[in-house]
Amino acid sequence: MLIHDLVYWLSEHPSIVGFRWSHTHSWGSTWSFLFSSIAFYLAFAVAVHLFLSLLLSPDRTVPLGPIPAIHCLSMALISTLISAGILLSSVAEIRDTRWFWRRSKTPFQWLLCFPLGTRPSGRVFFWSYIYYLSRFFHMFRTIFTIFGHRRLSSFQLFNHSISTFMSFLWLEFSQSFQVLAILSTSLVYAVVYGYRFWTAIGLRRACFPFVVNCQFVLLGCNLACHVGVLMLHFMKGGCNGIGAWVFNSVLNGAILLLFLNFYLKIHLGKTQESVKIIKHHPCSSGNLENQLKEKNH
Numbered sequence: 001m002l003i004h005d006l007v008y009w010l011s012e013h014p015s016i017v018g019f020r021w022s023h024t025h026s027w028g029s030t031w032s033f034l035f036s037s038i039a040f041y042l043a044f045a046v047a048v049h050l051f052l053s054l055l056l057s058p059d060r061t062v063p064l065g066p067i068p069a070i071h072c073l074s075m076a077l078i079s080t081l082i083s084a085g086i087l088l089s090s091v092a093e094i095r096d097t098r099w100f101w102r103r104s105k106t107p108f109q110w111l112l113c114f115p116l117g118t119r120p121s122g123r124v125f126f127w128s129y130i131y132y133l134s135r136f137f138h139m140f141r142t143i144f145t146i147f148g149h150r151r152l153s154s155f156q157l158f159n160h161s162i163s164t165f166m167s168f169l170w171l172e173f174s175q176s177f178q179v180l181a182i183l184s185t186s187l188v189y190a191v192v193y194g195y196r197f198w199t200a201i202g203l204r205r206a207c208f209p210f211v212v213n214c215q216f217v218l219l220g221c222n223l224a225c226h227v228g229v230l231m232l233h234f235m236k237g238g239c240n241g242i243g244a245w246v247f248n249s250v251l252n253g254a255i256l257l258l259f260l261n262f263y264l265k266i267h268l269g270k271t272q273e274s275v276k277i278i279k280h281h282p283c284s285s286g287n288l289e290n291q292l293k294e295k296n297h
Helices: 002-012 031-055 067-101 107-112 121-136 140-149 154-172 179-198 210-235 244-270 271-280 290-292
Strands: none
Touching: 002 067, 031 067, 031 154, 031 210, 067 140, 067 179, 107 179, 107 210, 107 271, 121 154, 121 179, 140 244, 154 179, 154 244, 179 210, 210 244, 210 290
């Protein structure tokens, strides 16, 4: 009964089955809302950073109490819900629509390459919409970084803005590849934010750069999926939303380059003192390498 209820609420509820992406009925579904919200996010983050710089000395931080930990726990639960919802909904959509495309695609190929003419409606796009809305809640981490570490990360600003923009494109153009992208990203976020909650409440950190390794796994999965979409598009008669996919690929490439640049700066810019601390205390909760690597992620 528990499994049956879970399947119903995550993939068979009438609101999920009957979902339709619409500029008039879906909150946040217009281009004007997208651009204005991202612009507000960037302007607000810069304004808060400048305001604190004028009021406080560079080494002073603003204590936020349990708020960052609550945010991490909330993001972990939301990401877990989205990953379960998109997985169950994909199984249901394949079951209900396979008759339409089974001669040209396997279920795995459908996950990468929607048939031409796919409209943004139904179970999968409901969870794509929830994922899009969760990107705005994800942006709060930038504010916590500014208050807690007194640092404004350009990579963080770019990454949050682009991920919100890409999730909008997935819905607007019924873009192929989004099912596996949402599933892999949500699973990684559930693990990463669960780990951040673990460390935020004072429990022991991992002995290796946990968040960075998770980011590498996610980027590797995305790269493999992009290659798969490109092959299917030319071998199977075309994938829906391929124009948005090309733009999505360019943005993902930019994020990958920025991430690699950030990663190399951390390793090449470490001082000799940092190396000594890491060498003698590789698993301490104050591990400087882990702290440096996880501040901006």
